[in-house]
Amino acid sequence: MKQVTDTVYMFESTKSSRAFLVKLKNRMIIIDTSTPGKGTQMLAELTAGGMQASSITDILLTHHDADHIGSAAYLQAATGAKLWMHKKDIANTMGRKKRPLFKSFIGTFMKPELPEITGIIAANGEIVPGILAIQAPGHTPGHTVYLNDGVLFSGDAVKVKKDGTLRLLPGFLTADKKTALESMQAISQLNYTLICPAHQEPKHFTAL
Known part of the structure; x- marks a missing residue:
């Protein structure tokens, strides 16, 4: 694992879609789980870092896309952690609602094992001590970002430009552009001073 701050680590096996580890006083938290099949590599990184799978207390998902929930079921079973997601993305995650457009096509060849959502996020607020969940819809209806001690885990809500400011992902990946723009402004x-997007290295943030 690559250390990002004193308490935040990035799984190096998840470069295509980043997953992060947050070590707090009484919690060890994984944020997003990358694509299917990454779970064994992520656990191997934990072991190499002197940590045990059983130490993971929570897994936080930013949204329902297959490259973010891909190894959630595996990691949930291996760790016994509570799995968190916003209620508006659960139907897509569990296959009860079809993903839109291009994401539906991706789902034909990237099919995650279905996890069990045991922690349902319904409003903004602290879901575990030290972690604030903030809804940022647009990319998906229930997309959620997580904030911890000046570090923002932004999933696919935004990307960061070279000058440090924010932009959206391409339109064909965004369910509702108007809402996504409002979320980006929010x-x-x-x-926060450091942002950890899903498809970029962590970057320092420059306010708009």
Whole structure:
């Protein structure tokens, strides 16, 4: 694992879609789980870092896309952790609602094992001590970002430009562009100095 801050680590086996580890006083938290089949490599990284799978207390999912929930079921079974997601993305995650457009096509060849959502996020707020969940819809209806001690885990809500400002992912990956733009503006007003997007290296943030 690559250390990002004193408490945040990035799984190096998840470069195609980033997953992160947050070590708090009484919690060890994984944020997103990358694509299917990454779970064994992620657990191997934990072991190499002197940590045990049983130490993971929570798994937080930013949204329902297959490259974010891909190894959730495997990691949930291996760790016994509580699995968190916003209620508006659960139907897609569990296959009860079809993913839209291009994401449906991706789902024909990337099929995650279905996890059990045991922690349902319904509103903004602290879901575990030290972790604030903030809804940022647009990319998906229930997309959620997570904030911990000045570090924002942004999933696919935004990407970061070279000048440190924010932009959206391409339109064909965004369910509702108007809502996504509103979420991006709201994200830019949050109190953080480091942003950890899903498809980029962590970057320092420059306010709009």
